[in-house]
Amino acid sequence: MTRIGATREVFSFFAVLGRRSGRTRTFMALGLIPVVVAVLARIFLRGRSGELAAVSTEILMVFFLQIYIVILSLFYGTSITAEEVENRTLTYLGTRPVPKPAIVIGKYGAYAVLLFVMVAIGLGGSYFILNAARLGDPALYGAFFRYLGVLGLGILAYMAFFAFLGTILKRAIIVGLIFGFGWENIIQYFPGSTQKFSIVHYLKSLLPYQPGAGGGRGVALLLFRLEPTPPLGAGLMLAAIAGVFLALACWIFRTREYLYED
């Protein structure tokens, strides 16, 4: 079997497992919170389309970009190798005729698709409920797919970084939490080039907002001190982050031996 073939088989294996897990059900429910908020907003802000649009943006910014994709990527990314060791199931994968990097890449791919679908359902549900009055407007769909694309890139970059942490650290979740909700939340507001040491900076640079262009409180907070990287540069940087950390995770997973705790 070729490396690509092996990666595809690992992908299929974990696509099934990932869908089934209790963790996925829990996070799926979490992702539906904005949909509930959107329904409530429709009920209580009936006829005030400007406010609905603001709520929509707040949901996207605060919840999906700053919380949901970070949490999802953290739990699924670190689990790519760590859960196999903790659950002692690594033996089943490690004694198959499959190169170890194929295990990391295949599982990363399966979880990335799963997370993307979860995000798309939550985002799509809330976004189109809030913008139900504009469903005939093609610009609505353009913006939606741009948001979704940014979140997808965020998933790929965050998950690769957390996958890397999972291969080298025993308590990767804790370090990941500090990174995702400490470092990322602080460093993005630093002036100058320091903010470029955060993943979220590049994600924000790809959003269809410009500093000083107004918007809700979420937008104002997000654009605070943002010195955006040009979209092409931001996209390339996110791709590079994903590629480098995934390659590192593969290399470490291939060379390191993992011991079960007795």
Add this chain to the structure above:
Amino acid sequence: MTAVIAATHLSKWYGHVLGLNDVSLEIEEGITGLLGPNGAGKSTFMKLATGQLKPNIGTVTVHGRRTWNTPGIFRTIGFCPEPDAFYDDMTGFEFLTGLLRFYGFSAKERRERAARALDVVDLTGDKDRLIRGYSRGMRQRVKFAQTIAHDPEVLILDEPLSGLDPLGKRKLIKVIRDFRSQGRTVLVSSHVLPEIEALTSRIVLIHQGQILAQGDISMVRELIEAHPHQISVRSSDPRGLAARFVADPAVLKMTFDPDGRTFVVETRDRDELFGHLAEAALAAGIEIEEITSPDDNLQSVFEYLVGK
């Protein structure tokens, strides 16, 4: 006969703990039992032989190929791990067909192979149940099924009989013996002598990370017979009972436990001692509450071999 599994000066340590110490060993076709107490190094050897661990010193090969980071050799190896660990959200059938994906079999062949392997371990009727709901014995059987599903030439089985009921053990022993008759190589570990005895007469004794002896199981049996046994007797009147047969030639040594209800007898002839013990208890009208053997025979043999 050429060695299928070969270890040369193999050593492995975990930090400051020695897992395996300068082991040189050749496993040939047929069934070989790896016998040793818990923590002896059996699992470490098997993990090294299946490429899950990297040797600190020495080499281990299967069919002449080193196992660490050589995924290709796993086409010919089936490994049954000792831990009771699974992808619990899968059914037994999905677990097997899922793992068979990694060999490049077609979907049809995966289903057929999984069905055959589950049939061998009598799990056909439960194949569509989630593994989470399986009993310990069923989990042990599905673990064995994943070992054989891809039809490997070499089976490495780490405590495959643990957790099985007597009937399950008998069935699995028969299946493993069938593999030998098909000309395959089976390395099976256990800390229970009768289990290994039921499978093979060729054994390797391992203790504290070292190979103590290898050869025919009759050698171990002879050592066990030559070694004193300890029998613990709990009674309402232990001193009264002990006084009745302390002069018996079968008794080598006798000690009393601090609990005041138990005494331990050391003997070379257990059967004779049991007979005399029963006679003494009946004659004195003393009740025997419990008879146990705190001394595991195999453990005694290992201690004897390492010169303790």
